[in-house]
Amino acid sequence: MALLTIHTPEGLGEADVLRAAEVGPSLVGSEASIPELLGLAGFADVVALDRTEAFARCCEIILHVRAERERELREEEGDEAFEEERAKKEALLGGIRGGLLLRSLFVARRREASLRA
Amino acid sequence: MSREAGMRREDDMREGAGSIEPQPNREELAAKYTRPRSVAVRAMVRAALGTELANGYTTVEQADELLSLLGLAPRDRLLDLGAGRGWPGGHLASASGCSVASTDLTFEAASLAHRHHVGAGLEDRATALAASGTALPFRDAAFDAVVHADVLC
Numbered sequence: 239m240a241l242l243t244i245h246t247p248e249g250l251g252e253a254d255v256l257r258a259a260e261v262g263p264s265l266v267g268s269e270a271s272i273p274e275l276l277g278l279a280g281f282a283d284v285v286a287l288d289r290t291e292a293f294a295r296c297c298e299i300i301l302h303v304r305a306e307r308e309r310e311l312r313e314e315e316g317d318e319a320f321e322e323e324r325a326k327k328e329a330l331l332g333g334i335r336g337g338l339l340l341r342s343l344f345v346a347r348r349r350e351a352s353l354r355a
Numbered sequence: 356m357s358r359e360a361g362m363r364r365e366d367d368m369r370e371g372a373g374s375i376e377p378q379p380n381r382e383e384l385a386a387k388y389t390r391p392r393s394v395a396v397r398a399m400v401r402a403a404l405g406t407e408l409a410n411g412y413t414t415v416e417q418a419d420e421l422l423s424l425l426g427l428a429p430r431d432r433l434l435d436l437g438a439g440r441g442w443p444g445g446h447l448a449s450a451s452g453c454s455v456a457s458t459d460l461t462f463e464a465a466s467l468a469h470r471h472h473v474g475a476g477l478e479d480r481a482t483a484l485a486a487s488g489t490a491l492p493f494r495d496a497a498f499d500a501v502v503h504a505d506v507l508c
Contacts, residue, residue, distance in 0.1 A: 240421050242413055242504040289417065296403045296412050303399040310395040341412065345424050350496075 239281055239348070242289065244341045245272055254338055261333035272344055281346035290334060293341035297331040381461055388440065388463040408446070408471055410439040411505035418443035419450070425500045427451035434458070434498040436488050437506030441468030444502060445475050454480035456498070460487055 246258045246266050259267035268275070273284040304311060304324060312320045333339040392400070397407045405415035413421075421443060427433060429452030435444025438457035445468070448455040455477070457468040462485040472481035486492055488506070 239501045240424050241502065241506075242411075242417060242421075244412075244505065292414060292417065293412055296414065299403040300399055303395075303402050307395040307398065310393070314393050314395065343417065343420065343424075 239276070239346045240343065241272075242341065242343050243272060244293070244339055246338065247340055250338070258333055258338040261329040262339045266339065272342070273346075276344065276346045280349055282349050284344060284346040287343040287345070288340065289343050290340045293339075294331060294334045297327055297334065301327050301331065385461045385463040388459075388461065388467045406446075408440065409442045411442070413443050413504040415446070417504075418446045421502055421504075422447050422450050425502065427453045427500060429453060431499040432456070432497065434491075434493070434501045436491075436501060436503035438468050438483070438503075439464055441471040441481075441483060443504055444468075445472050445477060445481065447502065448472075448477050448481055449475050453499075455482070456493070457481065457483045458486045458488070458491065459483075461485055 244263055244266055245268075246255055248271060250258065255267050259265075270278070273286065276284050301324070304320075304327070308320070315323065330339070334341075392407070400409055401407050404413065409415070409418075425433075425447075427447055427450075431451070431453040433444060433447060433453050433455045435441070435447075435455055435457045438444050438459050441457045444455040444457045447453065455472075457465070457472070459465050459468065465483040465485040469481075469483035472478065472483060475481075484492065488503075
């Protein structure tokens with residue numbers, strides 16, 4: 239099993255978890271960590287590889303291209319939706335840069351030896 | 356494989372282990388995969404992720420990393436959970452020669468994933484299905500590897 243997901247750092251305070259869920263995907267506020275959830279689902283030997291910097295770069299590129307193509311996107315999405323999407327992406331990037339959100343690649347194995355992943 | 360044979364509706368699937376709250380809004384998800392991507396959006400996705408076929412935040416480089424970590428080979432069977440447009444499972448199947456089943460919550464996403472698989476010449480070893488991750492229509496141990504990327508994001 240290999241998965242890429244956005245999550246919160248361990249040990250984040252309750253207020254910061256709520257803030258992370260506001261600026262990022264709402265389901266990042268899970269009380270269990272990704273390795274714990276994988277363990278509950280029958281996976282072991284969990285390895286986590288931090289890919290947060292690439293996530294931030296991706297958001298920066300999206301914001302950059304949205305700015306470059308603002309006229310086209312406003313025509314396509316409408317002004318309100320355009321502003322809303324820009325604000326969401328800026329908040330997401332702020333959450334990443336502010337240490338509220340991480341994105342990691344997790345690799346794990348099924349406990350049964352008959353399956354590789 | 357025909358388009359009809361390659362896709363099944365979730366209604367046809369067996370019941371699973373229950374549901375996780377909150378449930379995603381299916382109508383919003385379906386609309387996301389029904390609207391064609393504009394030139395501007397395609398340019399944005401290509402710039403950010405490296406290919407217009409991608410969705411979520413998984414870059415081509417990261418998809419290749421998944422390929423390496425899973426060690427996929429031609430006879431392997433891969434499940435791509437929450438595949439959206441068929442990314443990254445289609446890429447992994449193309450690069451490794453493995454077969455892939457791409458699942459997503461809505462029929463619209465599965466339909467788009469299927470079109471992308473056919474476009475990539477994967478019709479003989481790729482399937483796309485509308486199914487919830489909590490009620491997958493597969494027998495136990497049907498796959499050698501599982502991948503998912505930004506499923507709840």
